[in-house]
Amino acid sequence: MTGDRVYLGAVDVGGTKVAALVTGIDGEIVARKEEALCTEKGDFLLQQDEDNERSVAWYGPASQIEGMLHRMMEEEGIDALSGIGIGSAGPLKSGAIKNPPNFAVSIPAGMPPSPLYVPLVEPLERAFRAPVTLENDCNTAVLGEAYFGVGGDVPDKESLHLVYVTMSTGLGGGVWSGGHLLLGKEGNAAEIGHILVKENGLRCGCGNDGCAEAYCSGRGIEQNARLHLVNNGMRAQSLLLDLLEEEAGKKGTPKQRSRWDLLGFITPQIVFSAAEEGDEIARGVIDDFIHYGGIVLSAIANAYDPAVITLGGSIAVNHPEIVPPMRSEMCKHLNVSSPEVRITPLGKRAVEYGAIVLAQRARG
Ligand SMILES: [Zn+2]
Structure with missing residues (x-):
């Protein structure tokens, strides 16, 4: 039809x-x-x-x-x-x-x-x-948010001030400010994953040390967990190591593997599970994620003064419990009134909804 x-x-x-x-x-x-x-x-x-x-x-x-x-x-x-x-x-x-x-x-x-x-x-x-x-994708996602997500019911898009932050393998964002998408000279206005949050901190995928993404992303969680396990010589009686053993077993790897091989099985999901069960190493990694995540949210809030920051990406969507402590950390560093921080109502499909807006605009 x-x-x-x-x-x-x-x-x-x-x-x-x-x-x-x-x-x-x-x-x-x-x-x-x-x-x-x-x-x-x-x-x-x-x-x-x-x-x-x-x-x-x-x-x-x-x-x-x-x-x-x-x-x-x-x-x-x-x-x-x-x-x-x-x-x-x-x-x-x-x-x-x-x-x-x-x-x-x-x-x-x-x-x-x-x-x-x-x-x-x-x-x-x-x-x-x-x-x-x-x-x-991050700029696209914030368009989705403005037209179909938190801004969906707001007819006057000029009154919207929002930032979308994706926490998945990496950390990124897009900014909608007063009626338009904020774009820099090369369209990269919100490379928020590479805001410095700790001098001489962990190495980031971009080659610099101490970027927010080095702590507050899937890749960051894996790297940080690996580092903590190596630093204590893989010796601690650790629930995290037990979960990694279990995961390695499920993947059918040979029994004679060394404990060091377990480092290859770390996923953000396993670290979150171990942290929930009280594992100290995993708890430290997730605390770092929340701490530096809160710091980067404060940098975003101070820079763009949004009314709402929405969090998307698989880690945020699967772990909404990170929002209250991250927001508390953010609030310690603000020089603007505090934005609302919430998980995106678009779940894992913010980019798809944003692509619809791009298509509407392409048509003119
Ligand atoms: Zn970086």
């Missing part, structure tokens, strides 16, 4: 999965599909990029998205999409993802290993003959 109705495409591209939606013009969801990101298919092309550098363009994700949207259109009897919005993990450049750190893809022999571009805008505009907008 297409009639004269207008349809949009909305896409969330993560490090390991792709979610795609077909919606009506007001964002009502008609169909949704989610798949693992396929890293084994797709054409590779040699190209020159803007800096005249030899680079590789990989079209796998674009053709996977095209396939997902086309299948849904076919199932729903829809002929055309009027606009497509894509929220994607960065870094983004010229309508493509450039050197995605988390995509496990093998570049064919004879091609330069980097830079690798994953073009999304141009191939999808060609495939659907519709305008496509691409934005980084």
